[in-house]
Amino acid sequence: MSQNPRTSPSASNAESSPNSPAASVHVKLVLLGEAAVGKSSLVLRIVNDEFEENKQPTIGAAFMKRKINVDNVCVKFDIWDTAGQERFHSLAPMYYRNAQAAMVVYDVTRQSSLEKAKAWVKELQRQANPNIVISLVGNKLDLLEESTDAPEEQSGSAEAATSNAEGEDQKMDGEDGEQEESSSKPQDTDSKTQKEKPVSREEAEAYAKEAGLLFGQTSAKTNIGVLEIFNELAKALPLQQMISERQASRNSQLNRGGVDVNSMIRPSELNRQGQDPDARNVDNCAC
Incomplete structure (x- = not known):
């Protein structure tokens, strides 16, 4: 994955598609990984283009949103940033349940964090949505340099x-x-x-290829590669299939005389911790 230097989120949306997208889709994205690998910093960078030196650990989970235009589709990521501490591990299935995408993050300066990432990948492949798209992300590239x-x-x-x-x-x-x-x-x-052994790009990339994962390296601090990993994840999703399935479900509901609640209600802008993480699909993108 190429590493382009600092690009703001607003600029990235403009560059992705100069015209209004023809369709939109909500994608539930969960971030998993060991504590202190920089999951929250990645989310803060992609959503607000900010970085906090001394970010407090996440308790339970945190929720944020980010829109990315790709292939004339507005992908609305509903991002669940989960806590990495072991005591919160039992809560993870609640957040990756029904997720269409996942980022499993490790620290490129700590070999042990890659081993933990591998355990998360196995758990996702065993228990999560069978069609989930997983990206392995090596963060803190600035420390390795x-x-x-x-x-x-x-x-x-x-x-x-x-x-x-x-x-x-x-x-x-x-x-x-x-x-x-x-x-x-x-x-x-x-x-x-x-002192702990750093993780080479070759080792992590070889594992990602073997496990069928997307792969990228980032620095949330210096904003290297962050936009790229989200763009690559959006492109890897079966967007047209997701849109078709949503439309078929909507038509079926209307044919039965039901009410299309998705056309009436938008999800509230949640940023409280501990909410039910199930995401809804919403049409009429305002990107």
Whole structure:
């Protein structure tokens, strides 16, 4: 997936289709993944073109909306951003139930988050809508780029620190030297414990291909690749089939003398947490 630099949501809608779309469809989209991989930041970026440095963890789930025009269709994403903490795992089926699309997010700097993402994919493929379109998204690409630059920047200071340390050691007596050595060992152990192997693009992309997933890498912070993953997801949906099925259902309802509630009522602009996540289909897109 190509990575285009920063594009605002309003500009993306204009670029997707200069004319008013001929049809519209609501798509229930759920975001899943380990805690702190940046799910909420991705949603905030695509919806409001914003980024918060210290975003609070999601409790339960949060709801937002985003329109994307593709193939002369206005795709209205009803986005459910789920909490990544393990204690909320049991709530996940309520949010991915009847979802037509899912983004499973991992942190490109943490291998363990990819393993958790794989577990989410298995759960979706086993329990969710059998036709659900799943996108595997590696977020925090900016941190991976920073980590690759860090060794070069630190090499000079590390060499200087080493030479200074050697000079100091020559002045120290044996007792002070032993104290410094003993105090440095726990710090080395801690740094090794905290450091985790990053995820290579090749590894994640190969897994996505094997599992039949869409794939992309993003940075919600620097707005790299965010619009692309939503566009690719919208394009991968069977939009014409969804529109035809909705119209057939509407015609059947009208033929039975029923009321087409979708033409009368629009979903309220929900952004409260903990609401029933089932989405409705609505016609007459106002994109």
